[in-house]
Amino acid sequence: MSSGDKSSLSQRGKMVGGFCKHVLESTNDALGSQFNWIYFVPLIVIGSFFMLNLVLGVLSGEFSNERNRVERRMEFQKCRFRAMFQTAMVSYLDWITQAELLKLQSDSKRGGYGWRWYKNL
Numbered sequence: 001m002s003s004g005d006k007s008s009l010s011q012r013g014k015m016v017g018g019f020c021k022h023v024l025e026s027t028n029d030a031l032g033s034q035f036n037w038i039y040f041v042p043l044i045v046i047g048s049f050f051m052l053n054l055v056l057g058v059l060s061g062e063f064s065n066e067r068n069r070v071e072r073r074m075e076f077q078k079c080r081f082r083a084m085f086q087t088a089m090v091s092y093l094d095w096i097t098q099a100e101l102l103k104l105q106s107d108s109k110r111g112g113y114g115w116r117w118y119k120n121l
Contacts, residue, residue, distance in 0.1 A: 027036050 024036065024040070027039055031038075
């Protein structure tokens with residue numbers, strides 16, 4: 001924050017404090033100093049309760065959004081892992097099939113002692 005921002009914040013605080021002071025002085029003039037609590041205590045309690053509920057509502061909403069984001073990310077990672085596993089499995093099976101075919105071709109060129117050895121009996 002720059003010094004200009006700090007001074008404007010302190011001026012706003014003085015304005016709000018001045019307004020509250022004006023209300024306090026007005027109630028002192030109208031009712032006397034012993035009845036100020038009838039206005040200010042409920043104002044503070046209800047205002048605090050309202051602000052607390054407001055903050056908790058915002059936090060609850062943010063945690064709910066974060067939970068949904070994490071669940072979607074986990075689902076995406078599961079789908080990605082399944083796709084990668086399927087791709088790897090298909091590649092592995094293709095590799096094994098090609099290796100078996102090459103083995104059979106080399107065995108047939110050498111005299112046929114491959115997996116079909118029982119036909120030679």
